[in-house]
Amino acid sequence: MRKKTALIHGGVSVDPNTGALSLPISQASTFRQKKVGDFVYEYARTGNPTREGVETLIADLEGGDRGFAFASGMAAITTVMDLFKKGDHLIVTDDVYGGTYRFFTKVLANRGIQVDFVDTSDEAAVRKAIQSETKALYLETPTNPLLKITSIQTMGEIAKEIGALLIVDNTFSTPYWQTPIAKGADIVVHSATKYLGGHSDVVAGLVVTANRQLSEHLAFLQNSTGAVLGPNDSWLVQRGMKTLGVRMEEIEQNTSAIANFLNQHKAVEKVYYPGLSNHQGREVHISQANGFGGMLSFTVKDESTALRVLDRVQYFTLAESLGAVESLISLPAKMTHASIPRERRLELGIEDGLIRLSVGLEDVHDLIDDLDQALA
Numbered sequence: 001m002r003k004k005t006a007l008i009h010g011g012v013s014v015d016p017n018t019g020a021l022s023l024p025i026s027q028a029s030t031f032r033q034k035k036v037g038d039f040v041y042e043y044a045r046t047g048n049p050t051r052e053g054v055e056t057l058i059a060d061l062e063g064g065d066r067g068f069a070f071a072s073g074m075a076a077i078t079t080v081m082d083l084f085k086k087g088d089h090l091i092v093t094d095d096v097y098g099g100t101y102r103f104f105t106k107v108l109a110n111r112g113i114q115v116d117f118v119d120t121s122d123e124a125a126v127r128k129a130i131q132s133e134t135k136a137l138y139l140e141t142p143t144n145p146l147l148k149i150t151s152i153q154t155m156g157e158i159a160k161e162i163g164a165l166l167i168v169d170n171t172f173s174t175p176y177w178q179t180p181i182a183k184g185a186d187i188v189v190h191s192a193t194k195y196l197g198g199h200s201d202v203v204a205g206l207v208v209t210a211n212r213q214l215s216e217h218l219a220f221l222q223n224s225t226g227a228v229l230g231p232n233d234s235w236l237v238q239r240g241m242k243t244l245g246v247r248m249e250e251i252e253q254n255t256s257a258i259a260n261f262l263n264q265h266k267a268v269e270k271v272y273y274p275g276l277s278n279h280q281g282r283e284v285h286i287s288q289a290n291g292f293g294g295m296l297s298f299t300v301k302d303e304s305t306a307l308r309v310l311d312r313v314q315y316f317t318l319a320e321s322l323g324a325v326e327s328l329i330s331l332p333a334k335m336t337h338a339s340i341p342r343e344r345r346l347e348l349g350i351e352d353g354l355i356r357l358s359v360g361l362e363d364v365h366d367l368i369d370d371l372d373q374a375l376a
């Protein structure tokens with residue numbers, strides 16, 4: 001089954017009881033047992049048919065063993081981190097999502113779990129950071145906001161060598177473009193709030209495990225800590241995912257056109273988009289993904305120029321988040337990455353005039369005209 005077909009026919013896509021093509025929202029907390037212990041579902045924290053719809057679908061799409069749905073991307077990530085214990089050491093991509101960085105530095109650190117933030121696109125740097133207690137490599141590729149690329153396969157090989165897990169946050173590429181388990185990942189996490197939901201109307205997280213042993217452990221943790229996705233939100237995510245293929249194709253076309261437009265605009269200094277021929281890591285990205293996605297960043301001269309662009313655009317909404325039908329624009333230095341000290345930000349390449357776009361589904365001519373007048 002190819003991806004667009006799997007999005008519609010994968011997982012449990014038809015209600016086995018009524019034949020409904022949209023799974024019913026099973027607004028139920030508990031389920032009747034025919035005899036003691038004779039049941040399909042027991043209690044809705046442990047399992048709910050609507051949640052199972054989205055869980056089986058994401059497992060199919062990622063080519064994993066089992067899927068799990070959580071109340072947010074962060075709930076998904078924190079539950080995966082419950083696999084680790086005091087004394088364990090993790091190596092994490094240095095420009096991970098801000099909320100993930102906050103969780104690793106302010107919450108996990110208090111549990112005695114040590115985290116090193118490393119440029120995972122640099123194999124030697126990763127190898128240098130390995131300790132005897134290293135239990136996982138955790139990465140994002142492409143990253144936010146500079147679209148840095150890490151080889152999933154190389155990280156998978158390192159993880160195997162040292163007996164650690166490889167965990168990949170696949171939010172930016174989605175399984176439509178990239179399936180990390182096929183490249184050696186043990187666990188994939190998602191903020192389904194973004195492209196999978198796709199309509200700025202739900203907060204959700206997903207996890208996919210690569211093998212039965214990890215699945216059993218994750219099922220135990222999901223049931224034990226309980227940050228599950230409710231039936232209404234499960235339904236919204238599955239409904240959103242049915243159109244993921246067409247959305248990602250169209251979003252990528254729009255983003256490529258915008259990248260080419262910005263690349264030749266004299267007010268723009270640099271464009272970051274893996275689809276551009278000069279993007280660092282482009283070859284690695286092409287080797288592991290079938291598309292370039294809808295995230296793009298570019299720099300203008302300085303902060304005041306950037307603020308003027310943000311002020312002038314009409315169709316790019318000033319907002320955090322990404323991956324929806326609406327095009328969004330943001331200024332990482334003042335928004336998502338404001339908590340990072342300026343020195344460190346500049347070291348990472350997040351300049352004051354860096355603008356991030358999440359390209360949506362508006363007519364691309366309107367989007368380009370809009371950027372053109374804002375940059376004038």
Ligand SMILES: *Cc1c(COP(=O)(O)O)cnc(C)c1O
Binds near residue numbers: 073190
């Ligand atoms: C948004 C996001 C998260 C966190 O997900 P929430 O649904 O907001 O909790 C994690 N990783 C990435 C890459 C994200 O973009």
